[in-house]
Amino acid sequence: MTTETILKVDRLSRRFGGLTAVSELSFDVQAGEIVGLIGPNGAGKSTTFNCVSGFYPLSDGRVTFFGEDISKMTTAQVCHKGLVRTFQHDSLLSDMTVYDNILIATFSMIRSKSERERRVHETAAILNLSDHLQEIAGNLPHGLQRMVSIAIAFATRPKLLCLDEPLTGLNQTEVGGALTIFRRIRDEFKISILLVEHNMKAVMEICDRIVVLDHGVFLAMGTPNEIKTNPAVIAAYLGKRA
Amino acid sequence: MVSTRTSIASVVTLSALALGISLFTGTGFAASLVIWVAINVLLAASFRFVQLIGELNFAIAGFVGLGAYVSGICTAKLGLPFAVALISAALAATLLSLIVGFITLRTKGPYFMLISFAFTEVLRMIYTQIEYIGGNSGMIGIFPPVLLTEYYPTFIVAIVLLLLLALYQLEQSDFGKVLVAIRNNDAIVQTVGINVHLTKVLCLAISSFVAGIGGALLAHANNVISPGDFSFLLAVYTLAYIKVGGESHIAGPILGASILTLLAQVAMGFGPYEHIFYGSAIVIAVLLMPDGLVGIIRKFLKLAPKTQVSSRH
Numbered sequence: 001m002t003t004e005t006i007l008k009v010d011r012l013s014r015r016f017g018g019l020t021a022v023s024e025l026s027f028d029v030q031a032g033e034i035v036g037l038i039g040p041n042g043a044g045k046s047t048t049f050n051c052v053s054g055f056y057p058l059s060d061g062r063v064t065f066f067g068e069d070i071s072k073m074t075t076a077q078v079c080h081k082g083l084v085r086t087f088q089h090d091s092l093l094s095d096m097t098v099y100d101n102i103l104i105a106t107f108s109m110i111r112s113k114s115e116r117e118r119r120v121h122e123t124a125a126i127l128n129l130s131d132h133l134q135e136i137a138g139n140l141p142h143g144l145q146r147m148v149s150i151a152i153a154f155a156t157r158p159k160l161l162c163l164d165e166p167l168t169g170l171n172q173t174e175v176g177g178a179l180t181i182f183r184r185i186r187d188e189f190k191i192s193i194l195l196v197e198h199n200m201k202a203v204m205e206i207c208d209r210i211v212v213l214d215h216g217v218f219l220a221m222g223t224p225n226e227i228k229t230n231p232a233v234i235a236a237y238l239g240k241r242a
Numbered sequence: 243m244v245s246t247r248t249s250i251a252s253v254v255t256l257s258a259l260a261l262g263i264s265l266f267t268g269t270g271f272a273a274s275l276v277i278w279v280a281i282n283v284l285l286a287a288s289f290r291f292v293q294l295i296g297e298l299n300f301a302i303a304g305f306v307g308l309g310a311y312v313s314g315i316c317t318a319k320l321g322l323p324f325a326v327a328l329i330s331a332a333l334a335a336t337l338l339s340l341i342v343g344f345i346t347l348r349t350k351g352p353y354f355m356l357i358s359f360a361f362t363e364v365l366r367m368i369y370t371q372i373e374y375i376g377g378n379s380g381m382i383g384i385f386p387p388v389l390l391t392e393y394y395p396t397f398i399v400a401i402v403l404l405l406l407l408a409l410y411q412l413e414q415s416d417f418g419k420v421l422v423a424i425r426n427n428d429a430i431v432q433t434v435g436i437n438v439h440l441t442k443v444l445c446l447a448i449s450s451f452v453a454g455i456g457g458a459l460l461a462h463a464n465n466v467i468s469p470g471d472f473s474f475l476l477a478v479y480t481l482a483y484i485k486v487g488g489e490s491h492i493a494g495p496i497l498g499a500s501i502l503t504l505l506a507q508v509a510m511g512f513g514p515y516e517h518i519f520y521g522s523a524i525v526i527a528v529l530l531m532p533d534g535l536v537g538i539i540r541k542f543l544k545l546a547p548k549t550q551v552s553s554r555h
Contacts, residue, residue, distance in 0.1 A: 094427070100419050152433075155434070
């Protein structure tokens with residue numbers, strides 16, 4: 001099987017004053033992969049997301065996307081290269097309808113108005129939002145709001161979708177539904193996914209590879225089975241035996 | 243819901259009514275009233291356009307002033323045609339807003355409001371220092387073309403209606419939705435590839451284009467302008483129109499500006515206490531009707547169908 005590296009994070013560091021949130025982190029995402037980025041709270045997962053997607057400037061290191069250096073690009077530029085992220089909190093336009101939420105995402109990507117409308121309906125259908133298009137996004141139940149935030153990012157039809165804790169607060173049925181959608185996005189649209197998530201069962205189930213961070217430092221990378229049995233990961237999550 | 247056809251019909255009727263009234267006002271006090279109402283409606287709509295991105299643009303007074311002075315220089319000093327004055331005023335305001343917006347719109351909320359407030363006051367002080375435009379005492383002899391004099395109120399109403407329609411169309415377009423999305427959550431708008439900063443600058447430029455025309459119309463209606471006409475108070479009045487009328491629909495500034503401008507004629511009698519009128523209008527509107535008159539009308543319209551249904555039984 002031939003693989004292509006689409007995202008390469010090379011010794012990424014991000015410091016806030018004296019605090020090093022992420023230190024010399026390196027990993028990559030191959031085309032067609034779903035990669036999990038996990039770690040205890042405060043491990044630096046969201047900071048990594050913010051750096052990769054152009055929200056924070058890097059203190060050190062380099063991020064390349066399809067071989068092109070995107071470290072100095074703005075979030076909007078990174079999006080046009082095909083890398084889009086969602087947010088953990090405030091992840092949608094809560095005062096606007098679901099339709100408009102998705103429409104905004106097509107604005108800079110598609111010229112034709114009718115083509116934009118088509119994209120909105122197609123996106124809504126895949127995320128099971130077709131029946132809610134005219135509802136105000138902020139009034140929807142939590143599970144559907146999560147889907148709207150993914151729909152916004154997915155509507156741009158990126159090459160890499162970075163999802164920041166998309167399963168938080170979902171019940172088991174909803175998690176199952178979301179995972180099916182992630183697979184469909186990957187298989188039908190050839191979109192790779194980078195996933196930050198705390199739901200270990202879901203991460204182990206869906207990810208091809210997992211990157212583990214602890215206190216901003218790279219801890220391990222491997223298949224779910226490798227990660228499950230990695231002593232360093234177990235120690236980071238459960239603590240060391242005294 | 244009010245159907246689109248009913249909305250269009252009411253807009254056409256109201257526009258025709260406004261134009262009709264303006265035709266019969268002649269050149270007296272009634273004419274002045276029509277002109278003030280129309281221009282204030284325009285300024286309120288311009289102010290509200292920047293509110294779509296969530297900003298209170300106190301620089302509007304600066305841009306109105308710039309439009310007034312540029313158009314005044316064109317006709318009164320250089321003897322250029324009125325049309326040239328009108329276009330120059332709009333372009334000058336747009337151009338300056340592009341520069342000012344590019345620099346200042348990286349800030350938002352109270353920071354942008356304070357900067358825009360300062361901008362207005364700086365421009366005002368600059369006018370006082372330039373002898374060519376009359377310094378502190380202002381410019382005189384700014385007249386509309388003789389042919390237009392009698393129909394100047396109608397001309398203004400027509401231009402205002404045209405600009406309101408354009409602003410409304412823009413607001414309803416996908417671009418307008420992007421502006422509202424920026425107010426709602428600008429981080430998300432960035433992530434989907436939209437240059438938020440430039441979009442905000444463009445929004446301010448469109449609003450300032452309208453404000454520039456408003457300034458030119460005002461200068462040629464009053465015939466005399468002075469720096470004091472374009473202080474931050476102008477922006478405060480405009481804010482009062484919007485707060486009373488309501489922000490959620492373009493009908494808000496139209497209603498607010500019309501009603502307050504007419505009531506202000508009474509307030510003129512209060513002498514130096516006139517400003518209390520506008521201040522209390524804002525406070526009362528914010529406390530008692532959070533979405534202004536538009537909100538009250540909305541409530542009424544939403545209740546109306548229910549009443550109809552129940553009356554059938």
